[in-house]
Amino acid sequence: METNQTTLDPPETEPTEKPDPPKRGEPRKFRANSLGSFYSQLTKQGLARFVGQLPLIDKFEAELKDRSDREIRKYSLGLRHRAKSGEPLYKLLPEAFALVRIAGARTMNMRHYEVQLIGGMIMFDGAIAEMETGEGKTLTATLPTYLYALPGKGVHVATVNDYLAARDAELMMPVYKMLGMTVGVIESQMSSDDRRKAYSCDITYGTSKEFGFDFLRDRLLIRQTREQGLGVLGPLLAGKKEKNEEPVQREHFFALVDEADSVLIDDARTPLVISAIPGEAEKVAVACHQWAANAEREFEEDNHYEYDHDKKSVELTVTGRLLVRQVPKPKLLDTVGLVDLYDYIERAIKVKRDFHSGQHYVIRDGEIVIVDESTGRIAEGRKWSYGIHQAIEAKEGVEVTVATGQAARITVQDLFLRYRHLGGMTGTASSSKGEFKKIYKLNVIKCPTNRIPQRKLWSDRVFGNAEAKWSAIVEEIREINASGRPILVGTRTIEKSEELSKRLTEAGIEHEVLNAHQVALEAEIVSRAGQPGKVTVATNMAGRGTDIKLGEGVHDLGGLHVICTELHDSARIDRQLVGRCGRQGDPGSTRQFMALDDDCLLIGLGPKRYKKLVAFGENQSAELPAYAKLFRQAQRRIENKHFGDRKVLLYHEKQRKKMHREMGQDPYLDSPD
Numbered sequence: 001m002e003t004n005q006t007t008l009d010p011p012e013t014e015p016t017e018k019p020d021p022p023k024r025g026e027p028r029k030f031r032a033n034s035l036g037s038f039y040s041q042l043t044k045q046g047l048a049r050f051v052g053q054l055p056l057i058d059k060f061e062a063e064l065k066d067r068s069d070r071e072i073r074k075y076s077l078g079l080r081h082r083a084k085s086g087e088p089l090y091k092l093l094p095e096a097f098a099l100v101r102i103a104g105a106r107t108m109n110m111r112h113y114e115v116q117l118i119g120g121m122i123m124f125d126g127a128i129a130e131m132e133t134g135e136g137k138t139l140t141a142t143l144p145t146y147l148y149a150l151p152g153k154g155v156h157v158a159t160v161n162d163y164l165a166a167r168d169a170e171l172m173m174p175v176y177k178m179l180g181m182t183v184g185v186i187e188s189q190m191s192s193d194d195r196r197k198a199y200s201c202d203i204t205y206g207t208s209k210e211f212g213f214d215f216l217r218d219r220l221l222i223r224q225t226r227e228q229g230l231g232v233l234g235p236l237l238a239g240k241k242e243k244n245e246e247p248v249q250r251e252h253f254f255a256l257v258d259e260a261d262s263v264l265i266d267d268a269r270t271p272l273v274i275s276a277i278p279g280e281a282e283k284v285a286v287a288c289h290q291w292a293a294n295a296e297r298e299f300e301e302d303n304h305y306e307y308d309h310d311k312k313s314v315e316l317t318v319t320g321r322l323l324v325r326q327v328p329k330p331k332l333l334d335t336v337g338l339v340d341l342y343d344y345i346e347r348a349i350k351v352k353r354d355f356h357s358g359q360h361y362v363i364r365d366g367e368i369v370i371v372d373e374s375t376g377r378i379a380e381g382r383k384w385s386y387g388i389h390q391a392i393e394a395k396e397g398v399e400v401t402v403a404t405g406q407a408a409r410i411t412v413q414d415l416f417l418r419y420r421h422l423g424g425m426t427g428t429a430s431s432s433k434g435e436f437k438k439i440y441k442l443n444v445i446k447c448p449t450n451r452i453p454q455r456k457l458w459s460d461r462v463f464g465n466a467e468a469k470w471s472a473i474v475e476e477i478r479e480i481n482a483s484g485r486p487i488l489v490g491t492r493t494i495e496k497s498e499e500l501s502k503r504l505t506e507a508g509i510e511h512e513v514l515n516a517h518q519v520a521l522e523a524e525i526v527s528r529a530g531q532p533g534k535v536t537v538a539t540n541m542a543g544r545g546t547d548i549k550l551g552e553g554v555h556d557l558g559g560l561h562v563i564c565t566e567l568h569d570s571a572r573i574d575r576q577l578v579g580r581c582g583r584q585g586d587p588g589s590t591r592q593f594m595a596l597d598d599d600c601l602l603i604g605l606g607p608k609r610y611k612k613l614v615a616f617g618e619n620q621s622a623e624l625p626a627y628a629k630l631f632r633q634a635q636r637r638i639e640n641k642h643f644g645d646r647k648v649l650l651y652h653e654k655q656r657k658k659m660h661r662e663m664g665q666d667p668y669l670d671s672p673d
């Protein structure tokens, strides 16, 4: 087996003498040098004030730590009073952080590490704390969240999905409760009343999507009230207004964004949209989608249409357009112009080619539900725009939820820029530093790890084709599984998880598959993924936010081994998957597998080069380590392209808002289209 420069030892050459890493939960061995250099680096960045706060926090902690729970709570109420009276929050920071630290230690036996205090200060200061995966961001979040909650204006903790929002709120509840703070969670299937209650809490956990949709719904409600000539406060004062006709949110004071790269960057390519109520025209639209979904089968590539692999776009040829005219149509379509019919057909063809059940979406209770490609999770409530969603519905024969006009829309960027204070955290931010700064005006500051990381990167393995790659993966799983070490395998799509699962079953390897179909079982399955002899296959969903604890004896066997079966479009997502092992100073190892027919080469290098590579790889039986670089290059290209897409969206949004303002309209509610 060959190694390349970026990697370390494969199993055979693993050093026999292992360092003696500290066990999870053991006190950190203070790394004076690395922390010292981190502190001097902070000082150089003009952030010496963070370091200066540490002794103050220690001092207050020492003073307060022997007080009773009641006294701590009382002290916290005192802080709240001082904040409400206008004392600047940065002055309260040492006391607030000391209280949170005491509450963490007392209620959960987790006393915030020094690096976590620094992380908390970074976020308080309006920046993104980049903390390695597994460094305890959930606990760190309690520090700035508590501090900003003191003035009573509400704090929103945003994350990527309902599951993580509810889980984190529940996990951290004891800390907040002890300090007299109320905590609410917003979930997608909640009534307005429950939402209002959750938002009236001091701290509200939820997804960025829910925060955004609630903002839009409130905005629509306020306008409706105004249009009825009541004024916003009038009915409230007059006591006429029903509770559920009041906005659910309060002001946008502080938002803390967990998994900041995923929320602020990956999810920022599509705006959040609330559709208007359907009318007559929409019936025709439904008929068009259904007609196109059927007629599409008669159209052949290169004869009736051309497909651009780079842009993933379909264009009818002259012959194709002729065919559109000839295909029989229902009466309802008589009023529809030919140009529109071309669009419907092109969209239906595109959907057939590019959107696949099990990969991009699943059908649940007669509905098309998007699967977030980067996480493998169900993207609850999201819809593709430009009629794509409806075209998929028509293709799958489920009810077509007509593409109505937009009643309200907001981009993720706009949503978070509305908050007076914004902070974030993630394990993977550096590579998007420029984008965070440019779009959100957020600096990214890297925190050192609490303990020396023990994760080993084994050499990449590159194969000529998928078949060879899958066989090697199964072989590696078999070898490592025999030693009793647990293994987590990450795949790019649900389909591929299932394909690997089939192969493992054939090879007689016991395993568990975790994918978007089983969200409810997820936590339970993941919690077992670190147990001896366990093999867990998952899409990238396991790559985010899930903590995998090592079972009995696994530490001594070398910890969890993570196998990445294919490069993702974004290196950050790969790093998240890798980050499931080697957490909190645990040992662990990881290996990346690649094949010349992987999707990332097609998307990153284009169909011409891809075809050549596939042809070359077809008959290769040997491994091709020299090609690893090419995959990373393709990945960088995809990342750049996505960054470009987001910049374009932002530019158009900016123009749109400017136009609305000039016309005296509401940029979130009035849609020109």
Ligand SMILES: Nc1ncnc2c1ncn2[C@@H]1O[C@H](COP(=O)(O)OP(=O)(O)OP(=O)(O)O)[C@@H](O)[C@H]1O
Pocket (backbone or CB within 6 Å): 025, 109, 110, 111, 112, 113, 116, 131, 132, 133, 134, 135, 136, 137, 138, 139, 426, 427, 544, 545, 546, 547, 579, 580, 583, 584
């Ligand atoms: N101060 C602490 N003392 C003891 N244990 C801690 C402390 N901070 C975090 N942990 C433990 O570390 C583990 C990882 O925490 P967590 O899942 O919050 O990490 P994370 O940084 O969010 O990881 P990821 O980036 O993968 O989401 C958890 O088991 C948590 O209980």
